[in-house]
């Protein structure tokens with residue numbers, strides 16, 4: 199009992215980010231609003247993989263409460279195309295979002311998390327202040343604002359996927375603690391709760407990211423709401439990715 203009180207007194211900063219600008223992002227935004235949370239949405243202009251993207255009015259509606267960030271013009275992996283094409287993808291998307299919203303767009307998410315030095319420099323040069331990757335199992339944004347890490351994807355991955363993500367990023371004691379917390383449970387929601395608890399003990403930051411179209415495809419909406427409630431019970435402070443980067 200005493201331990202629970204101690205835990206509740208330890209602050210946990212939580213941010214959630216949602217990629218791809220799918221129309222179901224509006225449903226995520228409704229869910230976040232219901233629980234008093236603002237989120238971050240990374241929105242391309244179109245999706246070369248064929249998934250629909252929100253219309254202009256919907257993006258404007260989303261931006262009333264949430265942060266909107268860039269995610270390339272056509273949702274393309276920037277490390278696979280020529281630098282000048284990558285630059286055009288980054289800049290055209292930023293310009294369009296800024297014209298639409300009437301204010302600066304500070305954040306960017308690399309498509310599928312793929313980035314290299316050239317791509318990072320192009321994102322920086324375009325005027326973004328930070329860029330998010332898909333590196334998981336971190337309890338801080340990390341030291342590089344153009345390689346911002348996350349904690350977990352809202353997707354019921356198999357244990358081996360977490361292991362692979364752990365191995366592909368830089369293994370650290372902090373990351374191994376979160377990995378242990380995740381793999382210590384078999385069930386998805388218990389894994390997420392375990393990782394949030396681990397973040398509170400070490401690092402103090404929890405970053406959940408996902409795709410609303412995956413919530414549709416895998417029927418994860420109720421699961422998401424249950425987890426958001428769980429986070430609010432942990433007395434978390436919710437911020438956007440932009441605020442999150444500025445705080446750490």
Ligand SMILES: [Zn+2]
Pocket residue numbers: 217218269273309310
């Ligand atoms: Zn994406």
